[in-house]
Amino acid sequence: MELRYLLLAILVLSFSVNCAEKARYDNYRIYEIIIENDEQLELLKDIENNSYGYEVMRFPNSIDKKVEILVPPHKLGEFSEIIENFQFKSQLLMNNLQEIIDNEQPKERSSRLDWTRYWTLTEITSWLKQLVANQPDDLQMINIGTSHEGRPILGVKLNIGNGTGKKQIILEGTMHAREWISTATVTWILNELLTSEIPEIKVLAANYEWIILPVINVDGYEYSWTSDRMWRKTRQRFGRLCVGVDPNRNFDNFFNQAGTSPNPCRNTYAGPFPFSEPETKQYSEFMANLPNLAGYFSFHSFGQMLLLPYGYTQELLDNYDELYEIGQKAVAALRVRYRTRYRLGSIANVLYYATGNSLDWLKYNYQTNVTYVYELRDRGLNRFILPASQIIPNCLEVFDSLFVILTEAQKKGIA
Ligand SMILES: *[C@@H]1O[C@H](CO)[C@@H](O)[C@H](O)[C@H]1NC(C)=O
Ligand SMILES: *[C@@H]1O[C@H](CO)[C@@H](O)[C@H](O)[C@H]1NC(C)=O
Ligand SMILES: *[C@@H]1O[C@H](CO)[C@@H](O)[C@H](O)[C@H]1NC(C)=O
Numbered sequence: 001m002e003l004r005y006l007l008l009a010i011l012v013l014s015f016s017v018n019c020a021e022k023a024r025y026d027n028y029r030i031y032e033i034i035i036e037n038d039e040q041l042e043l044l045k046d047i048e049n050n051s052y053g054y055e056v057m058r059f060p061n062s063i064d065k066k067v068e069i070l071v072p073p074h075k076l077g078e079f080s081e082i083i084e085n086f087q088f089k090s091q092l093l094m095n096n097l098q099e100i101i102d103n104e105q106p107k108e109r110s111s112r113l114d115w116t117r118y119w120t121l122t123e124i125t126s127w128l129k130q131l132v133a134n135q136p137d138d139l140q141m142i143n144i145g146t147s148h149e150g151r152p153i154l155g156v157k158l159n160i161g162n163g164t165g166k167k168q169i170i171l172e173g174t175m176h177a178r179e180w181i182s183t184a185t186v187t188w189i190l191n192e193l194l195t196s197e198i199p200e201i202k203v204l205a206a207n208y209e210w211i212i213l214p215v216i217n218v219d220g221y222e223y224s225w226t227s228d229r230m231w232r233k234t235r236q237r238f239g240r241l242c243v244g245v246d247p248n249r250n251f252d253n254f255f256n257q258a259g260t261s262p263n264p265c266r267n268t269y270a271g272p273f274p275f276s277e278p279e280t281k282q283y284s285e286f287m288a289n290l291p292n293l294a295g296y297f298s299f300h301s302f303g304q305m306l307l308l309p310y311g312y313t314q315e316l317l318d319n320y321d322e323l324y325e326i327g328q329k330a331v332a333a334l335r336v337r338y339r340t341r342y343r344l345g346s347i348a349n350v351l352y353y354a355t356g357n358s359l360d361w362l363k364y365n366y367q368t369n370v371t372y373v374y375e376l377r378d379r380g381l382n383r384f385i386l387p388a389s390q391i392i393p394n395c396l397e398v399f400d401s402l403f404v405i406l407t408e409a410q411k412k413g414i415a
C-alpha cells in the first residue's frame with residue numbers, strides 16, 4: 001500500500017475512534033444549595049426546567065429544601081455570580097466528578113467475574129447463561145422482552161429442586177442505568193443463594209421461586225459503559241436531540257403528576273404516555289402475570305434508604321405499618337456489620353414525590369405483600385459512582401437485611 005493511502009487509512013480510523021469517545025466530567029463540581037426564599041425557589045425551578053447547562057439533581061419543591069446541582073467548569077464563573085446575587089447558602093460536595101469516575105474500578109482489574117469490580121452487560125449475560133448451563137434443574141433463563149435497541153432483557157428463575165407452587169420473589173436491578181451497584185447487588189445475591197453453605201440461607205433459597213433480573217434498562221446500562229457514565233434513562237429518541245425516558249417514572253400510575261418532567265431532555269422525563277418504553281411495558285406485563293408474587297425488591301442508588309410505598313402520596317397506605325415494623329428490624333440488621341445507617345419510610349416522605357415508579361404501580365394494582373426499594377450506598381461522597389471496593393461490603397449488609405425481611409414476613413404469614 002502506498003504511504004499516502006496508509007496515512008489516509010490511519011486518519012479515517014482515528015476519526016472513527018473519536019466518534020466512540022466517552023463523555024468526560026473533568027472539573028465538574030457538585031454543589032448543595034439551600035432554598036430559603038421564593039425568589040431562590042423560582043430561579044431553581046427555572047434552571048431545573050431549562051437546564052442552561054446545569055443539572056439540578058433533585059427537584060426544587062419548596063423552601064427549606066436542599067438541592068444539588070451539577071456545575072460544568074465553564075459555568076463556574078456564572079454560577080458563583082448566581083450564588084452571590086441570590087444570596088444562596090452553598091456547599092461544595094464534589095470537586096471533580098471525573099476523578100470519582102476514574103477511581104471507580106480497581107486499578108488491577110481481575111479477568112474473573114467476581115465482585116471486586118463492575119461487570120459489562122455482555123459479562124452479565126454470559127455469567128447467567130453459564131449458571132443455567134451448570135445447574136439446569138434449578139435455574140431457568142427468562143427473557144422478559146426486547147429493549148428499544150433490540151437487546152433481550154434477561155434474567156433467571158431460581159427454583160431449587162423445581163418444586164411447584166412456591167411463592168415468588170423479584171429481585172430487580174438497574175432500572176436507572178448509572179446505578180451500577182444495583183446490578184452488582186442482584187448478581188451477588190443470586191450467587192449467595194446458589195452457593196451459601198449456611199443452613200438458614202439454604203432453606204431460604206429453596207423456599208421461594210426467585211425471579212432475578214440484574215438489568216432492566218439494558219440499553220441505558222450499555223450506554224453508561226460505552227458513552228456516558230452518568231446516563232440514567234432509556235435510549236428512545238424524542239425529537240432531534242433528546243434521548244430517553246426515566247423508566248421509573250413511566251409506569252401507569254398517577255402518570256406524570258409529581259417528581260417528573262414533561263421535558264424529554266431532562267433526566268426525570270416521564271415519557272409521552274404511560275408505558276411508552278418497551279422495557280417498562282413488557283416488564284409490567286411480565287409482573288402482572290406472576291401468579292404467586294409475594295415479594296418485590298427493587299435496587300437503586302444512592303442515599304442509604306429502605307423505602308416503602310408510596311411515591312405519589314405521603315399517606316401511609318395498605319400494609320405500611322407491617323412493612324415499617326419489618327423494615328425497622330431490617331435496617332437494624334443491616335447496620336450490624338459496618339455500622340451503615342439506612343433511613344426507613346415511604347418514598348414520598350423520606351425521598352421525594354415520584355409518580356409512575358414501579359413500586360407504586362405494583363403495590364397500587366396488585367397489593368403485593370412485601371414491597372421495598374433499596375437506595376444503596378453511599379450517602380453522597382461518591383454518589384452513583386460507588387467504588388468497586390465497596391461492592392462486597394454493601395452486598396453483605398444488604399443481604400443481612402433481606403434475610404431479616406423475609407424471615408419476619410414469613411412469621412407474619414405474608415411471604
Ligand atoms: C419549561 O420550559 C419550557 C420551554 O423551555 C416551557 O415551555 C415551559 O412552560 C416551562 N415550564 C415551567 C413549569 O416553567
Ligand atoms: C420442572 O417442573 C415442571 C413441572 O412442574 C416440568 O415441566 C419441568 O420439566 C421441570 N424442569 C426440570 C428442569 O426438571
Ligand atoms: C399475602 O398476605 C396474606 C395475608 O395478609 C396471605 O393470606 C397471602 O397468602 C399472601 N400472599 C402471598 C403471595 O404470599
Ligand SMILES: [Zn+2]
Pocket residue numbers: 175176179248300301
Ligand atoms: Zn434509581
